[in-house]
Amino acid sequence: MSQSVSTRDKLISAAVKVFSEKGFFNTKVSDIVKEAGVAQGTFYIYFRSKEEIFLRITELVEGLIDETIERYRRSKENIREVIYSFAEEVFYTLDRFKEVSYIFFFQLLCMQDELKEKYINIHRKFVQFYRELLSEYENNHILADMIVGFGEKLFKFDVLIEGREIKDVIDEFKSGIDIILRGIR
Amino acid sequence: MSQSVSTRDKLISAAVKVFSEKGFFNTKVSDIVKEAGVAQGTFYIYFRSKEEIFLRITELVEGLIDETIERYRRSKENIREVIYSFAEEVFYTLDRFKEVSYIFFFQLLCMQDELKEKYINIHRKFVQFYRELLSEYENNHILADMIVGFGEKLFKFDVLIEGREIKDVIDEFKSGIDIILRGIR
Amino acid sequence: MSQSVSTRDKLISAAVKVFSEKGFFNTKVSDIVKEAGVAQGTFYIYFRSKEEIFLRITELVEGLIDETIERYRRSKENIREVIYSFAEEVFYTLDRFKEVSYIFFFQLLCMQDELKEKYINIHRKFVQFYRELLSEYENNHILADMIVGFGEKLFKFDVLIEGREIKDVIDEFKSGIDIILRGIR
Amino acid sequence: MSQSVSTRDKLISAAVKVFSEKGFFNTKVSDIVKEAGVAQGTFYIYFRSKEEIFLRITELVEGLIDETIERYRRSKENIREVIYSFAEEVFYTLDRFKEVSYIFFFQLLCMQDELKEKYINIHRKFVQFYRELLSEYENNHILADMIVGFGEKLFKFDVLIEGREIKDVIDEFKSGIDIILRGIR
DNA sequence: TATGAATGAGACTTCATTCAT
DNA sequence: AATGAATGAAGTCTCATTCAT
Structure with a gap:
């Protein structure tokens, strides 16, 4: 067995x-x-098929991200600190499973129906997470969109394509968060 | 003929x-x-082949974006104004050719070699454009990454997937730019 | 075309x-x-598939037999004469399309569902035809069963397997009919 | 063991x-x-293979029928009585092993070579049996063909397909035999 | 140019059979 | 004897591409 x-x-x-x-x-x-x-x-x-093994693989990333988001959702610390740790964890996790993440981020969007939907759902969950986290701020919707777009860009391009060090990328992300939040009440 | x-x-x-x-x-x-x-x-x-017609189609978007970036590269106006008009033009153009853009944004990244490279190149050009534009600012690299990630997210998800109105999205983008640039010297 | x-x-x-x-x-x-x-x-x-071409082939025999049965159903001649001509026509027709008949008689019964049903339906139609034809006789059900069994045996074994001359087989069938009908009211 | x-x-x-x-x-x-x-x-x-177990199964029916035919071959009773008891025994035996009979009657003819031959041999043995039994009658060949065709039809269609009661079928067979023999010298 | 029937390489999938435990 | 995971040959079907008209 x-x-x-x-x-x-x-x-x-x-x-x-x-x-x-x-x-x-x-x-x-x-x-x-x-x-x-x-x-x-x-x-x-x-x-059963090539489709099925592919599905199983994408579910791995889905599970990792889902779980992390759920865990941080209940967090009651200082907002910036939450974003910092959350991002750190997500980045590190995805980086540890680079190839699987690669599949998730680059292969799903060109597919149809449920497969593409998988990506979209994760994307929405990220956005929703930040919206809730930043709910006491003005423009929290915009902030959430910016943060998610920024993070996704960093991981997909800088890490997965350009091969940048995950540590550097996380540092940049944090700096970006500071810039975004600096001018905000 | x-x-x-x-x-x-x-x-x-x-x-x-x-x-x-x-x-x-x-x-x-x-x-x-x-x-x-x-x-x-x-x-x-x-x-010649299915690949070729696909290539021709992606070149349409490539050309549109390339041309726009080149045109704005020489712009000497106020930075915020440049970003505003540039983004407006890019968003409107892509929106006008939604289906072609859809192909560009959703079908290229899952491919190999030159095709995937096409997407990456455009992405890099956007980043490079904003870096140059913001070269007098501190952290211009980070700002460029944020703006590009934000813009890309808005178009891909909010416009192409969620079907949001392009006008609203442009407004959000501008507000985002304001937030990003507000705290910056 | x-x-x-x-x-x-x-x-x-x-x-x-x-x-x-x-x-x-x-x-x-x-x-x-x-x-x-x-x-x-x-x-x-x-x-579309191997199944489909097989189906089309079996429909050929089905059509031939169906048509012949329907045509003779309305016949108002002397019963023995009707049986004679009907049998002659069926035997000759099947003999002319020996290979197709072979498929119909030997390949359908080992299949499932509709395919097997095809054979059964034709069988039932033969039985029904003779029952109606002999309706004024006592024991017409038994007579019909005998005639159909006899005819089917002759064609399947004597013609298709043993390769007997169709003419001889038809003669035997007619003699058989005479025997069956001789002792009857 | x-x-x-x-x-x-x-x-x-x-x-x-x-x-x-x-x-x-x-x-x-x-x-x-x-x-x-x-x-x-x-x-x-x-x-050894799927074929082998199939063969073993068909041999069961083959054996049952063979044995019965051989046993009745030496019978010296009144012809009608012989046919009656023989048929009764064969019908009951096959009915008792309906599923095996089903395989024998419906699965063999679509196969090749020895397997199909098995069916044909049994068929020939039945015909031969009745020919010998009726050897003193005129037209014994025709009578044999009729009886075999009739019996086979009854078992395959009426019993195995239509699910008729074996008792009723045996009664019909006997009546048929009466009809066939009635007009005969 | 336009057609659409024909091609055939190549992918997916099944399943009888083997074999180490 | 019994197991059941592993094998790989063999078959079905698809579809990009060609070509004669």
Whole structure:
């Protein structure tokens, strides 16, 4: 049984690698099994289809982010401090699972229906989180949009594409937050 | 000849429609020709492949944005005014070609090599534009990242996904710019 | 267009040949297209699946028999004469399309649902036809069952399997009818 | 060892059930083992292949019929009585093993070579049996064909498909025999 | 130019069978 | 004997592209 878990995991890891390199549509199931070192048929013991394994992978990121947002939602500390720690945690987490995050951020939006919706939902949750957090400020909607756009840009482009150090990016994000909040009552 | 131009245009329009609805990979050449009302073989008189027509379409947005950025690069007016007009023009232009923009913003990042690079280049140009524009400010890099992330978020999610009115979005963007620049020297 | 009809017909003929030789389940689409001398993909221009072309073929026999039964149903001649001509016509028709008949009689009963039902329906129609025809006789139900069983046996085994001459078989059938009807009121 | 016999029997019973429900070709070995409640690999301890277990099952019917025919072949009673008892026994036997009979009558004819031959041989044996039995009658060949066709029709359609009571069917068969023999010298 | 039938490479998926435990 | 994960051959079907008309 631990054998079978291990095969499933080999497939997931292989799929993460291949999907993040070639994208969902350019990936063949044969690429995944080759990478995993198992036979073609083995794939279908664990996953009904290429779509399903992809779904499972995106759910990993979804789960990580969801959980983090929920945890910080109840936080009662100083707002800036909350944003700092929250962002730090999210950035670090996504960075630790870079390839999976890559798939989530780059492969979902070009898909249809529920898959694309997955991305949109996470996006909305981020926005909602900041709106609530900043609810006592004027223009909290605008602030939330700015922060989310800023953060997303930093992770997607600076980290995932340009390969910037996550520490530097987090520092920049914090500085940005300071700038945004500085002029605010 | 005007006849043939018209067929090519029919194909481009049809492709824009179908690509924006189903995405590049889920679109069949047969979908495009059906939508265009021409025969399957006709497609290949005008385009070498499905990739090529897709490329041509993305170049439309690329061109529009490129041109606008170049034009504003030499602008010598008051910085805030430049940002205002520039953003207004970019937002309105993209909004006018919503479907093409949709393809550009949602279909490119999941692709490989040059196609993905197209998106990245435009992104970099935006960042570079704002860096230069704000070069006399402290933290101009951070400001540029914030503005670009904010703007991109607004267009992709609020306009293209949520269907918000472009006028409202532009207003929000301007307010955001004010907030960002308020506390800055 | 006559070209395309011809390709469809080539496929039908090839499928009839191969199905009757190897049976439905042992037939691959690749066998059919090889026999028809067309490319694999061509098959799917004309038929959605192996099931569909099979269905079309069985409908040919179904149609032939249906039509003949309906035509004789209204016949007002002497009963024995009606049976004679009806049987003659059915036997000759099925014999002329031996391979298709073979498929109908040997491939349908091992299938599921509607396909098997096709065979059963035809069987029922034969029985019903003879019941009505013999309605003025005592035991017409039994007579109908005997005649249908007898006829079916003759065609399936003596003609299709043993390869007996259709003329001889028809003669035997008529003699059988005489025997059955001889002792009857 | 009694343990292992039991596993083999479980497999046979399961296979009979599944084959009669879905047909040979639509049955997967995994269906059989699931029904039998044993592991996939266990199947191959007892049977070399899916074909083999199928063969074993058809041999059951074959054996039953063979044995009955042989037993009645030496019978010296009154012909009508022989036919009556013989038919009664065959009908009851097949009815008792309905599912196996179902497989025999509906699954063999669509197969190739020896399997199909099995059905044909039994058919021929029936015909031969009646020919011999009726050898002193004129037209004994025709009578034999009629009786066999009639009986086969009754069992396959009326019993196996329409679900008629075996007792009623046997009565009808006997009446039919009376009709057939009535007019005969 | 325009057509649309034909092509065939290549992807997905199934499932009978094997084999290490 | 029993297990069930793993195998991989084989089959179905899709679809971008070609080509004769």
